[in-house]
Every structure is written in C-alpha cells, then in structure tokens.
Amino acid sequence: MNTKQKAGRYQRMHDQLKGLLEKPGNTLSKLATIVAVLHHKMDYFFWTGFYFLDDGELIAGPYQGPVACQLLAKDTGVCWASFNQQKSLVVPNVHEFPGHIACDSRSNSEIVVPLRNNEGKIIGVLDVDSKELNSFDETDLQGLEKILSLVSIHEISLKN
Numbered sequence: 001m002n003t004k005q006k007a008g009r010y011q012r013m014h015d016q017l018k019g020l021l022e023k024p025g026n027t028l029s030k031l032a033t034i035v036a037v038l039h040h041k042m043d044y045f046f047w048t049g050f051y052f053l054d055d056g057e058l059i060a061g062p063y064q065g066p067v068a069c070q071l072l073a074k075d076t077g078v079c080w081a082s083f084n085q086q087k088s089l090v091v092p093n094v095h096e097f098p099g100h101i102a103c104d105s106r107s108n109s110e111i112v113v114p115l116r117n118n119e120g121k122i123i124g125v126l127d128v129d130s131k132e133l134n135s136f137d138e139t140d141l142q143g144l145e146k147i148l149s150l151v152s153i154h155e156i157s158l159k160n
Helices: 003-021 027-041 077-085 138-148
Strands: 047-054 057-064 089-091 109-116 122-130
Touching: 003 027, 003 138, 027 047, 027 057, 027 138, 057 077, 057 122, 077 089, 077 109, 077 122, 089 138, 109 138, 122 138
Parallel strands: none
Antiparallel strands: 047 057, 047 122, 089 109, 109 122
C-alpha cells in the first residue's frame, strides 16, 4: 500500500471511529472499538492493543492478536520507552531495539503511541506490532495519533 492509499485508509478509519465513539459507552469499550477497527482494517497489523499505567506498571488492556504479555517489565521495551520519552516511537526492527520485550517472536517491527487523558498526562500507550520489518512510517504515526485524539479520557478504572 503506497503512502496516499495508507493516508486515505487512516482517514476513513478516523471518520468511522468518530461516528462510533460519539455514542454512549465507557472508555474501555471505546478503546476496544478502536483496537478492533485498526486490527481488522490494516493487513500488516499483527498485534494491536493498549497498555495502561497502573500503580507504576504497564498492564495489558483491550487488544487483538496473539496472547499479550500481561505485564511489561519496568523501563524496558518500546512501550516503556515511548512512555518515558513522552512521545510516539516507530521501530523498524524490534530485534535491534535495546531491551525489546518479545511477547511473540513473530513480531519484527512496532509503533507505539502515547494515550493521554484530558489533562495531557500519559496514562498508557497504543502498541501495534507487525510480522514484517519496516512496516510503520510517518503516515501510520500521524494516522494513529489523530485516531487517539478522538477519545476523551477522564479516567480508566483498572481495579477488580
């Protein structure tokens, strides 16, 4: 898929999600909807999901794909790097990323986008993996950031 096609697909997903997310529902169900749309509309998305900060740990939230790491070791991997650096990260080859967490050995590239609450504080990340190297680029980054901006988050309850 070329850049123009990819940008068009992200715009269509954004428009679809905008309509879906305007309906009543809790934050977790809205985030699950985002994951479902992304995962099933982008052929190269192998694992798509959220990790949320809970008591200083990143824990798995709504996702689609193979079984996830439920808890990410503190300050290791791409998700923690994105969280700690307060920015989105595109990793062309995860095997070259220091401290990469291999939840599934079939993952070869990754993009991580911070999820912010209404006050701008990072409360988690959107994590997307691909089986292919170099799957993600600036178009993915812009598209995913724009999609996440659709969600208004006051708080997410992760307690039992």
